[in-house]
Amino acid sequence: MREDQAAPPPADVELIGRRTPQRSTVLGALIGSAEFLSAQALHLRLLAAGEHVGLSTVYRTLTALAEAGRADVVRDPGGERLFRYRPSPQHRHYLLCRVCGTGLPVDSSLVGSWAAGISASSGFADVQHTVELTGTCPDCLREQ
Amino acid sequence: MREDQAAPPPADVELIGRRTPQRSTVLGALIGSAEFLSAQALHLRLLAAGEHVGLSTVYRTLTALAEAGRADVVRDPGGERLFRYRPSPQHRHYLLCRVCGTGLPVDSSLVGSWAAGISASSGFADVQHTVELTGTCPDCLREQ
DNA sequence: GCGCACATGACAACGGTTCTCATGTCGTTT
DNA sequence: AAACGACATGAGAACCGTTGTCATGTGCGC
Ligand SMILES: [Mn+2]
Ligand SMILES: [Mn+2]
Ligand SMILES: [Zn+2]
Ligand SMILES: [Zn+2]
Numbered sequence A, B: 001m002r003e004d005q006a007a008p009p010p011a012d013v014e015l016i017g018r019r020t021p022q023r024s025t026v027l028g029a030l031i032g033s034a035e036f037l038s039a040q041a042l043h044l045r046l047l048a049a050g051e052h053v054g055l056s057t058v059y060r061t062l063t064a065l066a067e068a069g070r071a072d073v074v075r076d077p078g079g080e081r082l083f084r085y086r087p088s089p090q091h092r093h094y095l096l097c098r099v100c101g102t103g104l105p106v107d108s109s110l111v112g113s114w115a116a117g118i119s120a121s122s123g124f125a126d127v128q129h130t131v132e133l134t135g136t137c138p139d140c141l142r143e144q
Numbered sequence C: 001g002c003g004c005a006c007a008t009g010a011c012a013a014c015g016g017t018t019c020t021c022a023t024g025t026c027g028t029t030t
Numbered sequence D: 001a002a003a004c005g006a007c008a009t010g011a012g013a014a015c016c017g018t019t020g021t022c023a024t025g026t027g028c029g030c
Helices: A011-016 A021-032 A039-048 A055-067 A109-122 A138-142 B011-016 B021-032 B039-048 B055-067 B109-122 B138-142
Strands: A071-075 A081-085 A093-097 A103-106 A125-136 B071-075 B081-085 B093-097 B103-106 B125-136
Touching: A011 A021, A011 A055, A021 A039, A021 A055, A021 A081, A039 A055, A039 A081, A055 A071, A055 A081, A071 A093, A103 B109, A109 A125, A109 B103, A109 B109, A109 B125, A125 B109, B011 B021, B011 B055, B021 B039, B021 B055, B021 B081, B039 B055, B039 B081, B055 B071, B055 B081, B071 B093, B109 B125
Parallel strands: A093 A125, B093 B125
Antiparallel strands: A071 A081, A093 A103, A125 B125, B071 B081, B093 B103
């Protein structure tokens, strides 16, 4: 029923430095959302809930979480970066709904080995890959 | 020797509207470059060559070419969009050097069918994919 | 408790891109 | 050839996501 608990014990805050109320709040909001969120959307959400955390702090916390591997980052068509909490530290890819933002994790082992093969045959070093799938989810399809 | 001819007959200008000197110039510069270029880099290049084309026009022309399928667009890590002329109208993917910007086309048929499979099994409609590979090319590796 | 390295937040600055609008021009019609 | 209208151009401002600045606040090891 409630999709956001008051304050689900945010354990991995300390992965990114000192434990502060602001970081716990941001991490809590990120964990509480099933969808990818932009820094600004998350900030607005906090304001609406009466939680006053500076926008700079939201940006810094999300960026730090992403660098620590606790958040996935994706770029929306407009270039905005969207964040989503990642419970397990593994690398993942998502199929994102362009209408509602819902993200569905997809099995990307095939893409991973494809990229590894390209890396080996090209002579390039430190090859990284970005894979993003977008579409319209069944729910949003139904609602026209 | 010369990597940029004076003005290689730019045929597909008219794919994006009226044929103007500015559009021919922009398209010529795009065709003359083997690498992905940002709108601003291309603009600077034109200025250096004594060709005065407004930055707005460069943006408009590149965007129109991309929409017409005559240019590939890729996002660099900083969020900047990079353009490259696409002689054939097929969909392509590249392995980009993070140092010098060189782009190597890669065989992505595997990724295409993977994406198609995900599309079919997920129930999502209109699934599009973004695949970007980045690394350090052999030349840039050599130069330390 | 002290102290300081680290964190916060209001605000300004930044960089890429798009918008505005007055002026110019392509290309078609008489 | 001249005229006309729709479209294109360009200088500058506006926009928007993001990062920097810096004075103030605070977590936390001592
Ligand atoms: Mn992957
Ligand atoms: Mn493809
Ligand atoms: Zn949806
Ligand atoms: Zn290189």
